[in-house]
Amino acid sequence: MFTKSLFPNPFLKSKKLLTKIRCPNNNMSTTQQIGIFISLFLATASPLIATADGGRTTPLTAYDVLQAYDFPVGVLPLGVTHYEINRATGKFIVYFNGSCRLSTEGSYQLNYMSKISGYISKDKITSLSGIGVKVPYLWANIDEVTRNGDKLKFSVGIFSAEFGIKNFYKSQRCR
Numbered sequence: 001m002f003t004k005s006l007f008p009n010p011f012l013k014s015k016k017l018l019t020k021i022r023c024p025n026n027n028m029s030t031t032q033q034i035g036i037f038i039s040l041f042l043a044t045a046s047p048l049i050a051t052a053d054g055g056r057t058t059p060l061t062a063y064d065v066l067q068a069y070d071f072p073v074g075v076l077p078l079g080v081t082h083y084e085i086n087r088a089t090g091k092f093i094v095y096f097n098g099s100c101r102l103s104t105e106g107s108y109q110l111n112y113m114s115k116i117s118g119y120i121s122k123d124k125i126t127s128l129s130g131i132g133v134k135v136p137y138l139w140a141n142i143d144e145v146t147r148n149g150d151k152l153k154f155s156v157g158i159f160s161a162e163f164g165i166k167n168f169y170k171s172q173r174c175r
Contacts, residue, residue, distance in 0.1 A: 062094050063171065069120050070147055074168030077102055077112055090119045094130075100174025104167065109134040110142075112174070123147040135159075 062083040063073040077100055085092040094116050101111050116130030125145040132139040133156060144155040150165045 065092075065120075070123050071120075071125070071145075072152075072165055072168040074171050075125075075145065075152070076171055077174050078171045079174055085120070090121050091117070092120055093117045096174075102172045102174055104163065108161070111139060 060068070062076060062080040065083070065085060066073055066075055076094065077096075079096050079100065081095045081097055083092060083094045096112060096114050099111060099113050101109060103109055111132040111134070113130040113132075116128070118128035119126045123146060126143075128143050128145065129141060131142045133142055133154070135156070140156045142154050142156055144153075146153045146155070147165070148162075151162045152165055152168060153160050153162045
């Protein structure tokens with residue numbers, strides 16, 4: 001025994017509508033008509049999809065991506081040439097023309113290699129490679145950056161240092 005569904009099949013309505021469409025060439029099959037309908041739909045829908053993020057049609061910069069994960073842009077210096085990110089895993093690679101150095105609050109010197117990588121998620125960057133900090137007499141790799149409210153914590157192995165987020169509102173120019 002069959003029961004009537006509470007939810008009508010949308011494909012049946014679509015087929016009925018499509019069979020009522022008259023094309024200039026009456027020799028077109030239903031399959032061809034459906035193909036044209038889908039093509040027209042996609043052609044009109046793709047501008048809507050492209051501008052679903054508030055009208056933005058230009059690609060996001062590495063600095064935009066940082067902000068999307070709740071980090072200030074100043075975590076990266078100026079001069080990113082391009083980047084790659086896997087949104088599903090958070091794996092990223094950022095490229096510069098060459099390595100660069102800059103100083104932070106507390107006279108820490110940072111060295112950014114021409115390629116840095118790691119994993120990013122909201123308020124956390126892990127498995128970081130390519131950014132070094134000068135500690136007395138040697139350079140050490142920063143392997144994690146965590147945001148906690150208005151503080152950023154930079155970790156080097158078991159050691160860490162916290163800085164106010166206001167120090168990272170602007171990206172610095174490399175020396």
